[in-house]
Amino acid sequence: MAKILVGVSGGISAYKACELVRLFVKAEHEVVPLLTPAGEKFVSAQTLNALARRSGSGGPYPHLERADLFVIAPATANTLAKLAGGIADNLVTESALAHRGPLVLAPAMNSRMWASPATQENMRVLRERGAHVVGPEHGELGEGGSGVGRMSEPEAIFECCRQLLAVSDSLAGTRVLISAGGTREPLDSVRFLGNRSSGRMGVALAAEAARRGAEVTLVAANLAVPAPAGIELVEVDSAAALTDAVLGRDADVILMSAAVADYRPAAKESGKRHKNDQNWTVELEPTTDVLLDLGRRRHEGQLLIGFAADEGDQGLERARAKLRAKKVDLIVFNDISRPGIGFDAEENEVVLITESGEVVLSRAPKSEIAAGILDEVERLRGQGA
Ligand code: CTP
Numbered sequence: 001m002a003k004i005l006v007g008v009s010g011g012i013s014a015y016k017a018c019e020l021v022r023l024f025v026k027a028e029h030e031v032v033p034l035l036t037p038a039g040e041k042f043v044s045a046q047t048l049n050a051l052a053r054r055s056g057s058g059g060p061y062p063h064l065e066r067a068d069l070f071v072i073a074p075a076t077a078n079t080l081a082k083l084a085g086g087i088a089d090n091l092v093t094e095s096a097l098a099h100r101g102p103l104v105l106a107p108a109m110n111s112r113m114w115a116s117p118a119t120q121e122n123m124r125v126l127r128e129r130g131a132h133v134v135g136p137e138h139g140e141l142g143e144g145g146s147g148v149g150r151m152s153e154p155e156a157i158f159e160c161c162r163q164l165l166a167v168s169d170s171l172a173g174t175r176v177l178i179s180a181g182g183t184r185e186p187l188d189s190v191r192f193l194g195n196r197s198s199g200r201m202g203v204a205l206a207a208e209a210a211r212r213g214a215e216v217t218l219v220a221a222n223l224a225v226p227a228p229a230g231i232e233l234v235e236v237d238s239a240a241a242l243t244d245a246v247l248g249r250d251a252d253v254i255l256m257s258a259a260v261a262d263y264r265p266a267a268k269e270s271g272k273r274h275k276n277d278q279n280w281t282v283e284l285e286p287t288t289d290v291l292l293d294l295g296r297r298r299h300e301g302q303l304l305i306g307f308a309a310d311e312g313d314q315g316l317e318r319a320r321a322k323l324r325a326k327k328v329d330l331i332v333f334n335d336i337s338r339p340g341i342g343f344d345a346e347e348n349e350v351v352l353i354t355e356s357g358e359v360v361l362s363r364a365p366k367s368e369i370a371a372g373i374l375d376e377v378e379r380l381r382g383q384g385a
Pocket of ligand 1: 256257261289291292305306307308310
């Protein structure tokens with residue numbers, strides 16, 4: 001049973017949201033209906049809550065609670081514009097801004113509004129951020145006439161949500177250890193040397209592996225995004241703590257997506273260092289290369305995946321060399337010289353490097369890239385790599 005937020009904005013097709021809520025309830029999901037003020041003019045909160053079998057009271061912020069999926073049907077041009085712009089001025093747009101997880105949009109509007117450059121640009125932005133879009137369809141429109149803009153039928157919207165919620169068991173019984181985020185190496189009691197990794201890629205991998213039924217442990221260093229539900233979370237700060245956490249555990253698949261510091265200050269000052277007018281020279285010493293250690297001590301049947309964040313064609317060459325040097329099964333290369341992907345970004349584009357060849361996963365939200373990486377992991381496991 002999943003928890004689903006159903007947002008309804010103000011369009012004539014709002015009546016179809018009742019059927020959508022009914023389908024979710026029939027499939028034994030928990031539904032929280034949310035209406036915009038315009039949506040309330042078309043369908044009442046009482047009707048939707050009755051169909052969702054909710055008393056309608058809940059806590060003070062039922063719309064901000066964690067949910068597995070958020071679907072907005074109908075999504076009007078106005079609501080889509082607000083979502084693209086991050087405006088949070090009603091229950092639906094506020095929830096959308098707070099929601100972490102799949103977002104499904106079922107647009108519904110007049111065909112000229114749909115075709116307008118503003119709406120199309122908003123849709124491009126929302127798709128790029130990972131929103132799943134169902135419809136709109138060509139057909140009879142609310143104000144008469146026909147064209148593209150009619151909301152998809154509740155069954156089609158439900159099917160899209162069902163697929164997104166579907167839990168596969170392709171990694172059932174597999175222990176997957178993922179490191180994510182960026183380590184911080186203390187200089188004194190308040191300062192550290194760090195890096196720009198947000199942990200998004202590792203978090204997306206953890207969510208996808210859990211969705212495929214794996215037993216997931218996420219060793220997380222200073223994540224800028226929330227960790228997914230349903231996994232074991234081990235929080236660490238420095239490269240040394242991450243090393244202990246990773247080398248102290250066994251797993252069938254290890255994905256080292258964390259940006260682990262290669263160097264740390266050789267000496268940490270006790271307390272806070274106070275400024276003076278002299279230069280401050282810091283000596284750095286190398287840290288343990290966790291992936292290299294894992295490669296040396298790997299056991300039969302264990303899969304090791306390394307990540308290489310590097311620049312340009314020479315970076316790609318270095319990533320290829322790492323496959324052998326670190327004795328790993330797969331290196332995920334991303335080119336950090338290109339804007340908008342990789343470090344601290346929502347999207348990524350990677351090259352999967354294995355002994356048998358290379359596969360390019362073209363630019364997509366990190367959730368899709370994570371799915372592509374795990375497809376490759378499953379292929380390698382099938383080969384008994
Ligand atoms: N890694 C690690 N331990 C470290 C540093 C990196 O396990 N102390 C892992 C990372 O998690 C990543 C891979 O090694 O999977 C990156 O390899 P690395 O050789 O460190 O590459 P970069 O630091 O990206 O590049 P360079 O070789 O240029 O330092």
